[in-house]
Amino acid sequence: MTDFRQDKAIYLQMADRICDGILSGEYRPGDRIPSVRELAVFLGVNANTVVKSYELLSRQGIIQTRRGMGYYVTEDAMAKILDDHRTRFLEETLPEVFRQMQLLGIPAETLTEKREEWLRSLRTD
């Protein structure tokens, strides 16, 4: 089992990864994503867990199934994910980050410093 957090359901984390893959351009509209068995073996999880993840993304209209062929990224997957993630990020994630900064006494400058630091670390890879 590779690299999953203990505090969140695996199938949810897998769905997040697929979405990240779509946002980053790894998967494009119309692309086929790994089969349930393939991904299960690759990540070292049970195939049923992958199925659960794919069913969730299907219900959200981000991927769609073609029986016997596989799962494919929908045409408007990117827009759906962006809409959803952007509002969640602005309305839930950021306020929580600010609240924690307040509690921990972390100044605003640290935020911009760490951000630049993080960007630099990207170029190093």
Next chain:
Amino acid sequence: MTDFRQDKAIYLQMADRICDGILSGEYRPGDRIPSVRELAVFLGVNANTVVKSYELLSRQGIIQTRRGMGYYVTEDAMAKILDDHRTRFLEETLPEVFRQMQLLGIPAETLTEKREEWLRSLRTD
């Protein structure tokens, strides 16, 4: 049942709230926190769930029990929480926030704008 997220165990969210209460000064070292039954009724959860939460905080040395009397905030609770939260925030939360900003195409300025906006909203309350 008041106000709990679906994607994280209730007892973990309750522990987080107690820690927030200590960081914000609501609970001070030596203070007694609500009894398991009292908090269970107040939050509309089962007493056993509160127990699980308190046992976790006990193991972390943030609160300690006095049988027959209740649970009390330890003297170094604040330091313990600050150490733990600060490293988690800087090493886990922030990188994840920056990663999401990158994926969502949210510029750095939005971060500082939203932060000021959030600070203003505090004063309005």
Next chain:
DNA sequence: TGCAGTGTATTACATACATAGTACAGTAAA
């Protein structure tokens, strides 16, 4: 056609989480 690789469905089992109810033991105060 046959075959390998797809999704789909089912059953069984284990663990974590949460609820519900009951009982017992320690403490403080009337």
Next chain:
DNA sequence: TTTACTGTACTATGTATGTAATACACTGCA
């Protein structure tokens, strides 16, 4: 001592999650 709170410790039940194994139906291709 009695009473009313505490924490502590059970048993039982149900749901969500994750694993394991098996079977079936569909699609593309040799």
